[in-house]
Amino acid sequence: MSERLLLTALKGGSNTKIITLNGKRMTRMPSALEKLPGLRILNLQNNLIHEVCPELRTLTKLTLLNLGNNLFEEIPEEMKYLTSLKKLHLFGNRICSIATGVCDGLQELVLLNLNDNRLKSLPQEVGRLRNLTYLSINHNQLTGIPTELCSIQSLSELHLNYNQLMGIPEEIKLLRNLQQLFLVRNNIEALPEGLCHLKKLRILDIAGNVIQIFPAGFQNLKLREFYCEGNPLFLKRPITAIRPKDVWTLREIAARFVLGQLDKKNHLIMNAIERYPETKDKLSKARRCPLCRKPFLSEWLECVRFVSPSKNWKISRNLHLIPLRILLCSYQCFDRRGPNLFGIAQE
Structure with a gap:
C-alpha cells in the first residue's frame, strides 16, 4: 500500500520536492523513496510506521522530516545520513532511546520535537547538535538532562514540561542565547545560580514544581514573562528564635x-x-x-x-x-x- 501511495504522489517525477502522506494508515515507509534523491520535505505523520526503511539514507537533501504520531521506539542510526535536515518532528511516538551516532550526522538540525514519547534520559551526544535553536521534549520521563546539552550555544528555546526532572545543571549558564525556558510540572526543588547569568532569557515558566526559594541575583534577570504558580514559595513569616553562637570548624x-x-x-x-x-x-x-x-x-x-x-515582568497573579x-x-x-x-x- 505504501508503495502505491508513493507512486501516486510521484506524478511530478523524480524532481519531486515535497511528499505528504499523512493519516494513510501506512505500516512501513515506502522503499521507492530512493527514487527521490532531490526530496526536500517528507510528511508521514499520523500513520502506523514503527521503523525507517534503509532507503531513507539516500535523502541527503531532505530538510524537513515529520514522523509524528507513529510507532517508533528509537531514533534509528539511519537518521545520521540526513545531513541537510533542519527540522525533525518525532512527537507522539514510543521513543525511549536514541541510537549512537545519530547526532553526529544531524549537524544542520535547528528544530527537534520529541514531545509525548518515553525518554528517560538523553545521551551526551545531544551536545553535538551545534546548530539547534529549538528543542522540545515535553511529556516524557526525563529525570535529568546531561551537562553536554548546555554546550549548544545556538539554543534559544528549550521546552522540558511534564517530565520528572529533579534539577537543572549549573552549566545552564553556558546557554548564552537562551531566550525561553519551560520547566512546567517537574519535581525541581531548586534553580541553579547559573540561571541568573542568562542575560537573554525573556520567558521562564516553572509552574508546578517544588521550589521554595530562588538563587541570589534572580531578580536581575531581564525577563518579560515569569510564571511560578503551584510552587511552595517561602512566605514572609518572621520567626523569633534563640540563636546560638557561631561555631566554625x-x-x-x-x-x-x-x-x-x-x-x-x-x-x-x-x-x-x-x-x-x-x-x-x-x-x-x-x-x-x-x-x-x-x-x-x-x-x-x-x-x-x-x-x-x-515591574517589567508579566508574572503569576499571586506573586x-x-x-x-x-x-x-x-x-x-x-x-x-x-x-x-x-x-x-x-x-
Missing part, C-alpha cells in the same frame, strides 16, 4: 584567615597558594557575605530575602514577593540584617 577558621589575607594582597600567602593547586581550587569556591563583604568557605547561615518582582537565597557568614551578621531578611527554620 578549624578548616573554616583557617580558610577565612587565608581568604582574608588574599583580600589584602598578602604576597607571601598568594605565592604559597600557587604551589598548592588543590587548595587554590577549593578557595576559589568561596563566597562573600552580602552584609560584611568578608569571604567564607563552607560554614554559613542560610537566609531568605524578599524582594519585589520587576507579590520573590524569596531569594542569601548566605550570611555568621550569626553576628544575621543580627545586623534588614527588615526583609529572615532565617530559614531547619526542620
